[in-house]
Amino acid sequence: MHQINMHFINLIPLFPLLGAIFCFALRDKKPAILCGITASLMVFLSLISSTASVFALSGAASPAGTETVIVSNNFTWISAGDLKIGCDLMFDRLSAVMLFVVTFVGFLIHIYSIGYMIHDKDSNRFFSYLNLFVFFMIILVTAKNLVLMFVGWEGVGLCSYLLISFWWSDPANAAAGRKAFITNRIGDFAFLSAMFILYWLYSAAGFNSGLDFISLSENFKSAAANIFAIKGAVAIDIVCILLFIGASGKSAQIPLYVWLPDAMAGPTPVSALIHAATMVTAGVYMCVRLGFLFAASALALKIIAFTGVLTAVFAAVIAMAQTDIKKVLAYSTVSQLGFMFIAVGCGAFTSAIFHLATHAFFKSLLFLGAGSVIHSLAGEQDIMKMGGLRKLIPGTFTTFFIGVYAISGLPLMSGFFSKDEILLYSFAGPHSNAVFYALAALASFLTSLYMHRLLFLVFYGSFRGDAKKYGHIHESPAIMTVPLYILAFFSIFSGFIVFFKSLNFKTLLASYQSAIAAANISHSAEYSVMGIALAAAFAGLIAAYKFYISSNDYLSKINKAFAAFIKMQENKFYIDELYDLIIISPLKSVSIFLHKIIDVKFIDDYIVGGTVRGFKYINSALSDAQSGRVQGYLSAMAAGLAVMTVYVLYNSIR
Amino acid sequence: MIIGLAHYLVLAAALFIIGLIGLTIRKNIIVLFMCVELMLNSANLTILAYARQFNDSDFHAAALFVMVIAAAEAALGLALVVAMFRYRGTADSTKLTLLKG
Numbered sequence: 001m002h003q004i005n006m007h008f009i010n011l012i013p014l015f016p017l018l019g020a021i022f023c024f025a026l027r028d029k030k031p032a033i034l035c036g037i038t039a040s041l042m043v044f045l046s047l048i049s050s051t052a053s054v055f056a057l058s059g060a061a062s063p064a065g066t067e068t069v070i071v072s073n074n075f076t077w078i079s080a081g082d083l084k085i086g087c088d089l090m091f092d093r094l095s096a097v098m099l100f101v102v103t104f105v106g107f108l109i110h111i112y113s114i115g116y117m118i119h120d121k122d123s124n125r126f127f128s129y130l131n132l133f134v135f136f137m138i139i140l141v142t143a144k145n146l147v148l149m150f151v152g153w154e155g156v157g158l159c160s161y162l163l164i165s166f167w168w169s170d171p172a173n174a175a176a177g178r179k180a181f182i183t184n185r186i187g188d189f190a191f192l193s194a195m196f197i198l199y200w201l202y203s204a205a206g207f208n209s210g211l212d213f214i215s216l217s218e219n220f221k222s223a224a225a226n227i228f229a230i231k232g233a234v235a236i237d238i239v240c241i242l243l244f245i246g247a248s249g250k251s252a253q254i255p256l257y258v259w260l261p262d263a264m265a266g267p268t269p270v271s272a273l274i275h276a277a278t279m280v281t282a283g284v285y286m287c288v289r290l291g292f293l294f295a296a297s298a299l300a301l302k303i304i305a306f307t308g309v310l311t312a313v314f315a316a317v318i319a320m321a322q323t324d325i326k327k328v329l330a331y332s333t334v335s336q337l338g339f340m341f342i343a344v345g346c347g348a349f350t351s352a353i354f355h356l357a358t359h360a361f362f363k364s365l366l367f368l369g370a371g372s373v374i375h376s377l378a379g380e381q382d383i384m385k386m387g388g389l390r391k392l393i394p395g396t397f398t399t400f401f402i403g404v405y406a407i408s409g410l411p412l413m414s415g416f417f418s419k420d421e422i423l424l425y426s427f428a429g430p431h432s433n434a435v436f437y438a439l440a441a442l443a444s445f446l447t448s449l450y451m452h453r454l455l456f457l458v459f460y461g462s463f464r465g466d467a468k469k470y471g472h473i474h475e476s477p478a479i480m481t482v483p484l485y486i487l488a489f490f491s492i493f494s495g496f497i498v499f500f501k502s503l504n505f506k507t508l509l510a511s512y513q514s515a516i517a518a519a520n521i522s523h524s525a526e527y528s529v530m531g532i533a534l535a536a537a538f539a540g541l542i543a544a545y546k547f548y549i550s551s552n553d554y555l556s557k558i559n560k561a562f563a564a565f566i567k568m569q570e571n572k573f574y575i576d577e578l579y580d581l582i583i584i585s586p587l588k589s590v591s592i593f594l595h596k597i598i599d600v601k602f603i604d605d606y607i608v609g610g611t612v613r614g615f616k617y618i619n620s621a622l623s624d625a626q627s628g629r630v631q632g633y634l635s636a637m638a639a640g641l642a643v644m645t646v647y648v649l650y651n652s653i654r
Numbered sequence: 655m656i657i658g659l660a661h662y663l664v665l666a667a668a669l670f671i672i673g674l675i676g677l678t679i680r681k682n683i684i685v686l687f688m689c690v691e692l693m694l695n696s697a698n699l700t701i702l703a704y705a706r707q708f709n710d711s712d713f714h715a716a717a718l719f720v721m722v723i724a725a726a727e728a729a730l731g732l733a734l735v736v737a738m739f740r741y742r743g744t745a746d747s748t749k750l751t752l753l754k755g
Contacts, residue, residue, distance in 0.1 A: 628754030631747060635678045 001214055004060050006070045009091045011049040012099065012142065015042040016135040023128035032123040036114035039127035043110050043134055047103035053091050054100075067092065069214065071144060078147070082208050083199070088144035090213065097353055098141040098285055101360045105277045106134045108483040112368050113269040115479035116375065126166060126267065133159035137278050141285060146195050146211040149286070153191070153250065156279045157184050163274060164266040176265035183259040187249015187283075194242035198293075201227050201235055217292045224296060240293055240300030244307075247283030251337045254311045258576055260334055264326040268371030271326060276333045276367050277360035284340040284356050288349045295347065301431050305345025309426075309439040312338030314573075316446035320453065321569035324381050325370045328454050332407065333363055335443060339422050342440050346432055348425035355422055358414035358494050362406035365487035369400035372476040372484065373458060377469060383457045385465035392473045397459050399484040404455045406491040408448035409537045414495030416533075419444060424529045428522075441536050448540025456548040662703035669696035683735050683745045687728075694724055 019042030023035040053070060060068050069092040077087040091099075110130060117123045133156060140152025157180075165177030195211065202209045205226035207219045227235055247253070252260035263275045274280070287294055287304070294300055312335045319331035336359050343352035374381055376393050390397045406413040409420065423444065427437040463470055475481070547555045559566055568574065673693035677686055698720050705713035739745050 626754065628751030629748060630750075631678050638674055638678065 001218060002060075002068045003071050003214070004056075004068065005072065006053075006056060006091075007072045007074075008049070008056070009053050009070055009072050009089050009142065010074065012046050012053065012091075012103075013089075013135050013138040015045040015049070016131045016138065018042060020128050020132035020135060023124050023131060027122070027125045027128060029124065032118055033114070035124040035127045036110070036118060039131045040107060040110035040114065042131055043103055043107045046134065046138065047100075047107055050091075050096070050099040050103055054096050057091060057093070057096065071214075073144075082203075084210050085145055085147045086210070086212075087148060088212075089139075089142040089148075090144040091142060094285075094288065094353065095141050097357055099138065101281075101357050102134065102137050102141065102278050105360050105364050105487070106137075106273060108486055109269050109273040109277075109364060109368065112272075112371070112480050112483040113267075115477050116269055116371060117267060120267075122166070126163075129159055129162045129166070130270070130273070133163065133274060133279070137282075140282055144212060144214070146198070146213070146216075146290075149289075150191065150195065153282060153286075154188065156274070156282065157181065157188070157250070160184075160263070160274050160279055163270040164263045166266055166270070170265075173265040176259075176262040180259040180263050183256050184249045187246045187256055190242045190249070191246025194239050194246060197235070197242070198239050201231060201239070204230055213289060216290075220292050220296075236293065237297045237299045240297040241303060243290060243293070244287065244300060244304050247286050247341075248307060249283075250286075251280050251283030251341070252311075252334050253283070253307050253337065253341060254314060257311060257315065257334050258579060261327055261330040261572070264324070264330050268326065268367060268374060271330070272364040272367030272371070275330065276363040280333060280337060281340065281356045281360065284337065284344060284352050287341075287344045288353055291344075291349045294344070298431070301345045301347060302433075303345070304341050305426070305431065305433065305436050308338045308341030308343075308345055309436050309443070310338070311335065312342065312443035313439050313446065316443050316450060317569060318572050320446065320450040321566060323384050325373065325383050325386075325454065325458065326367075326381060328383070328450065329363070329366055329370060332366075332447065332451065335447060336363065336407070338443065339419065339440065342426055342436060343422045346422075346425045346429040346436065348422065348429050351418065351421040351425055354497075355418035358406070358418040358491070361487055361494055362403045362413075362415055362491040365399060365484060365491050366403040366407065368480070368484055368487065369396050369403060372396040372480055373400075375476050375480070376473050377465070378472065380465060380469070383454065386458045386463070387461040387465075388459070388463045389473065390459040393475045395475055395481045396484065399481075399488040400459070401455065402488040402491055404451045408451050408540060409444055409533055410448075410541070411534060412492075412495075414491055414493070416537075417495035420530055420533050423533050424526060427529050428525045441532055444533060445536035445540045448537045449544050450540075452541050452544030453548055456544060460549055659703055659707050662699060666696040666699040666703065669693070669699065681746050681748055683738070683747055683750075684732075686747060687731055687735065690731075691724065691728065694720070698724075 019039045023039055026035055057068060057070055060070075069090055071091075072089045074087045074089070076084055078085040110127070113126070113130065117126050120126065136152045136155025136159060138152075140149055140156060143149035143152055161177045161181040164180055165174045168174045168177070198216075199209070199211055202216070202219070202223055205223040207215070207223050209215045209219065224236065245256075249256045260275060260280065264271050266275070294304070315331045315334035315338060319328050319335060322328045322331060336355070340352045340355050340359070343349070343355060372393070373386070373389065373396060376389070376396070377386065380386065402413070406415040409416045423437065423440055426432055426440050427434075547558075571577075670693050673689045673691075673696065676689035676692070680686055680689065698717050701713050701720070702717050705711070705717065735745065738750075742750065744750075
């Protein structure tokens with residue numbers, strides 16, 4: 001890998017950090033608009049710096065056949081013996097894609113938030129957290145080593161927690177924040193363990209890597225040979241599986257997905273930025289960044305693809321029965337993240353990042369559109385109380401429509417290209433599997449079905465809500481609709497990037513992809529997969545049309561026939577209740593036991609209290625001895641004297 | 655029967671122990687005072703016994719000194735007892751426990 005030193009890239013995370021500090025300092029002050037503008041400007045400056053870095057990267061001459069990467073070695077952060085971990089950043093083509101998504105979508109969402117949050121009394125605090133989030137996300141995607149990446153990883157988790165429970169005075173929101181934080185801890189524990197094992201393995205193989213991505217990947221071939229010889233092939237499998245558990249916590253995969261639907265308690269721009277476009281895709285990014293590692297573990301790839309496919313179908317099934325507009329989108333996000341992991345598991349890392357980028361556009365578009373709908377209906381989130389909004393809020397409708405079409409994978413939208421690639425690789429890729437393909441196609445059908453259900457219920461038919469509210473429905477202000485238009489533009493056209501050979505998207509991640517043997521995919525396979533994907537998308541559209549627009553007979557018949565199943569579906573298959581039963585309640589009883597028996601009774605009463613009582617007893621005995629009666633002292637003295645005398649006499653006689 | 659050094663010493667020890675026992679078990683301060691005098695005199699007797707045994711006239715003089723000091727001490731001690739009785743209204747040593755911890 002060809003490295004160029006350029007400290008310029010440090011500016012990218014610097015701006016949002018300054019913005020966060022500025023807004024936090026002004027959190028109790030007026031005017032709110034100042035912080036909104038500053039925060040947006042800071043993210044915009046980040047966008048400019050990362051764009052400039054892209055030009056620097058593409059302009060740099062590099063020896064043929066090697067990939068160029070800009071690095072900035074700032075300072076040694078941790079130094080312990082041989083281990084040296086730097087606070088260093090790197091910028092390669094993978095970072096460039098991620099940074100574009102983070103800063104560009106982030107910028108649009110900041111702008112949108114000015115319109116959405118300006119009337120909130122804590123909007124300055126909101127912008128401070130939002131900027132802090134962007135800072136940590138940039139650290140995550142530009143970190144040069146795994147440890148610094150973990151800092152970003154935890155930082156975005158913190159911001160997610162702060163923003164989910166942003167309206168903390170409602171206990172439900174605070175509980176949702178806690179749930180997200182605690183569920184993520186499980187994944188983080190696995191991530192940390194993987195890091196330790198990875199360092200240990202490289203040291204055992206004779207490489208002092210400092211967990212630096214560049215040296216990890218460059219030394220991987222020779223290190224792996226040693227690792228296999230010393231520890232066996234299973235060592236890599238364990239590391240990869242642990243890393244994936246970490247990724248599945250952050251990216252909401254089975255079994256750790258439960259926090260994401262609850263995370264919708266936060267303000268809608270947060271759901272769009274953190275819980276749809278950027279943070280939840282960090283797990284996918286991490287898997288791709290360490291792609292050279294995953295490529296060496298067929299077992300881990302199989303587990304990833306299996307989990308992804310299961311999550312994609314399962315979440316899509318739940319999404320179909322939800323009535324909260326944001327919950328539908330949340331389960332849709334879980335399902336789409338499943339698609340990305342299918343791509344990772346099938347060895348198609350580029351497709352995973354491609355879908356990540358297009359998903360970031362259309363899912364944040366859908367969330368912001370949902371926010372605009374909620375805004376126009378003064379806080380109503382139940383889609384059963386919406387309907388017929390098409391004419392009333394045409395701007396939101398048009399963009400939402402585009403978002404739905406993009407995510408459903410209908411022709412010539414971005415989702416069509418990216419999802420088609422994933423399906424193609426699961427059908428004919430290096431790690432393809434017929435079962436994965438079939439389930440992925442099913443999930444694709446379900447995606448189209450539930451997204452059109454949402455579209456039809458919200459925008460078509462007639463208004464089902466409170467008649468009094470009907471008159472008050474109004475289109476959102478331009479500051480909210482303009483970001484929607486821009487995102488809609490990208491939702492349509494970002495898929496066409498595959499046609500621009502000069503941008504070289506196919507080989508974007510060549511160095512990561514090359515670890516997996518290139519697959520020979522015939523054109524006939526390509527077209528048949530595309531045909532099936534299209535058929536699935538249109539089938540979803542038609543089914544949704546039949547159910548929700550043309551006639552309700554089918555729907556009520558199905559509802560009757562599968563009443564028990566639909567009841568379970570509406571209750572999210574009781575997964576939360578199941579977790580409560582098998583994890584939370586036992587944990588609670590153990591905690592209560594520890595508290596009441598071990599802590600209060602044993603430690604507090606016996607150990608701490610016992611020590612106190614012992615000293616009190618000794619104290620009272622000693623203070624009784626000081627009776628103040630001279631004769632008592634004299635008796636003791638005489639007795640002591642007598643003993644001494646006897647002792648001396650006894651010794652002298654012997 | 656020749657009365658030797660041992661007899662004097664046994665007598666002195668007996669006086670000392672009687673004084674000590676009296677000092678620990680009696681309660682009246684005057685009696686305690688007398689017990690202390692008894693112990694002082696037993697010590698004096700020991701000094702004189704050894705002085706005769708070793709024919710050393712210095713210790714005769716020392717015994718005389720002790721007697722003089724004892725007289726002075728008795729005057730002072732009795733005065734203190736009287737003053738205390740006036741102040742506290744009792745001569746019972748078990749009631750005088752101001753230094754109790």
